[in-house]
Amino acid sequence: MTSRKTGPPPVGDLIARCLTGDVRAFETLVRTHHDQVYGYACRMVGPDAADDVVQEVFLRVYRSLHTFRSESDFKTWLYRITTNACLDHLRRMRRQRGRFVPLEGGGGHADEGGPAWGGPERPDPGAVDPALRAEQRELAEALQAALGRLSDHHRAVLVLHDMYGFRYDEIKDILRCSLGTVKSRLFYARRALREQLRPYLDAAGDWPASGASSVS
């Protein structure tokens, strides 16, 4: 008997199985997508609130799977739900705390001594140069703080395009706005971020670690 290595089943199959009450299929769906959703939620609401938002996202996904049309793109649909959950959370926080909501925990879930958001591998702290680690952490915190100063909608467009690699037309579908709005929000978000991160841009935009992986 030979065992074959296979990737996760196609999303359409998983959803069909979920709709018949197959809990394992839903678990697979969560395992396949939760890390990306978590990363996006971190950028949108900050890591302290991201856990709760991601749980809310998958609850909404579970409850609205029957509305998903197979001809649509699942990733776009998932990011639309995530964006809405993030915006709802931020609105709720603003009602509770006042207008400004800082994105707490800019350093992420980094372990003591580990790099801030040092990628899924979580490198052994002993293997990373402390000076480099401090530099990484400083940049990660500066980036998260700069993102937090953008308006929610500007931040969403910027993160989706420049960090997650979505195209303009996909962002238009996720945020249900026009292409012109996407273009203009991206321009304003970049302009604001460029001002705030200028000291780091002088180093040709490179992250302090050569092994830093793209998330898009």
Add this chain to the structure above:
Amino acid sequence: MRCSSELLSAYMDGQLPGPVRARVRSHLVRCAPCRRELAELEALRQLLAGAPAPPPPPGLAETIVGHVRFREAERVRRRPRVRFWQGAIAGGVAAVLVVALWWAGLDGLSRMGHGSAPPAVEAALMEHSLYASLLETGAGDWVDWALVPAGDGR
């Protein structure tokens, strides 16, 4: 062409139509500040694309599935009770509405016949309608018209 940061942002993303793109390209050849700005924009894009993704905390997938299971179980557990109360409330409201409409209808009917005009006018109307109906049915033939004030019902 004048300097435009917005056009540079769209130019970097390849989102400009051909003729505009060509104009921006030729502008960049002549304009050093715009070249610097484009270089900064590209550095920013590189910085953002290379930012390490925040890794999810260990066990988040299990927490999510557990949360969804719990909330769904809670929803199922609550559903019959909610339905019962919703039904009871809806039934009560409907009953009150029916009684209120019935009452309003009766009241309205009675008001159409009585009390919708001053007593003197109402009395005159009643007399008029009575005489008119007597004339129409022929019953007026045996009415003693001498008793009826002149001009009324004839």
